[in-house]
Amino acid sequence: MSRVRQVQVTVDCHDPRAVADFWKAVLGYVDPPVPDGFASWDAVEASLPVERQGAAAVAQDPDGVGPRLYFQRVPEGKTVKNRVHLDVRVATGLTGEERVAALEAEAARLEALGGHRLHLLPADGEDEACLVMQDVEGNEFCLD
Secondary structure: OOOOOOEEEEEEEOOHHHHHHHHHHHHOOEOOOOOOOOOOHHHHHHHOOHHHOOOEEEEEOOOOOOOEEEEEEOOOOOOOOOOEEEEEOOOOOOOHHHHHHHHHHHHHHHHHOOOEEEEEEOOOOOOOOEEEEEOOOOOEEEEO
């Protein structure tokens, strides 16, 4: 029997905070809790290197029922690439080779269902590895 997978919806945009604020208002979502050691999300942003400030924002269901929404700044406008794609959470909490193995196993299962593997984005010291795929109509999504 298959099990339900948790997803995160990721939106590519030019102004992550403005887009996140819009979707929080639409859905009744909220900012996640501020990380320990910071008084506010503005303080978190100020602690980042200048090139990373404003690069991402998050909105989440306050009841934890709906998917987390992640908004990331990209330089290009919408042309061919999806502006919204799903991140299917199959390796949450895993790192290194264990994470890649979990991503690969899920990719193999999805290929059998008609999905297409595009490429593995290896861990880079800031982000863990993820695997980019396409669904049966060519829409991109990530195994995360």
